[in-house]
Amino acid sequence: MNKYILIDHTADIGIDVFGASLQELFVNAAFALFDIITDLSKTEDKIAYKISVSGIDREQLLVSWLSELLYLHDVKNLLFKDFCIEGITDNQLNATVWGEAFREDKHVIKTEIKAVTYHCLSIIQEDHHWKARVIFDI
Numbered sequence: 815m816n817k818y819i820l821i822d823h824t825a826d827i828g829i830d831v832f833g834a835s836l837q838e839l840f841v842n843a844a845f846a847l848f849d850i851i852t853d854l855s856k857t858e859d860k861i862a863y864k865i866s867v868s869g870i871d872r873e874q875l876l877v878s879w880l881s882e883l884l885y886l887h888d889v890k891n892l893l894f895k896d897f898c899i900e901g902i903t904d905n906q907l908n909a910t911v912w913g914e915a916f917r918e919d920k921h922v923i924k925t926e927i928k929a930v931t932y933h934c935l936s937i938i939q940e941d942h943h944w945k946a947r948v949i950f951d952i
Contacts, residue, residue, distance in 0.1 A: 818846040823949055827925065828934070831946045836872070837899040839937070839944040840879055840907065844897045847880055848913075850925050850950070851887065857895045857921065859912035866908045872937045876946060879907055880930040891916040927952055 821828040829846050833839030848854060867882050869875035886892045894913035901908040916923075929951040937946045 817842040818849075820850075821947070823934075825952075826931070826933075826949050827927070827952055828947065828949045831948065833944045834942070836944055837902055839946055840876065840899055840902065840909075841897045843876060843880060843946060843948060844883055844894065844911070846948075847883060847927065847930075847950070848887075848894055851927060852893055852916075852921055852923055854893075854895045857893045858914050859896055860914040861892070862910055862912050863892075863894075864908075864910055866906075868906050870905060872904050873932075873935050875902075875905055875907055876937060876948065877930050877932060877935065879909075880948065883911065884927060884930060887916075893921060925952060 816832055818829045818831045821830055831839055831843045831846055833842050865882055867878040869878045892913055893916055894911045896912040899909045927950045931949045931951050933949045934947055
């Protein structure tokens with residue numbers, strides 16, 4: 815199963831994300847975010863961050879999760895490539911993420927993502943598999 819696929823969206827970037835579980839869906843969404851931003855093959859697991867976010871439902875939780883990761887990228891210049899969801903409910907997520915600080919001599923930013931949007935946002939479960947659609951503002 816693919817982790818994600820890019821979808822056509824006017825002036826933005828959209829993804830359909832897949833997972834066998836809700837945890838895997840959120841991990842794959844985070845992977846997709848950073849895979850769009852940079853070449854993850856050049857990113858190493860040098861630092862770990864604990865992340866805890868909440869939302870009123872799964873959709874808002876997904877936006878909060880990806881927005882927190884994007885915030886750490888934008889403000890602290892971090893790139894993440896490995897994600898472990900340690901606990902997840904419909905409105906709370908606890909995770910550890912691994913990556914490293916951006917270095918101009920090592921990393922290339924392929925796409926600048928400004929924000930995670932609520933436009934066309936969805937999370938559905940079909941036949942024991944999960945699918946989410948997320949649109950990023952670029």
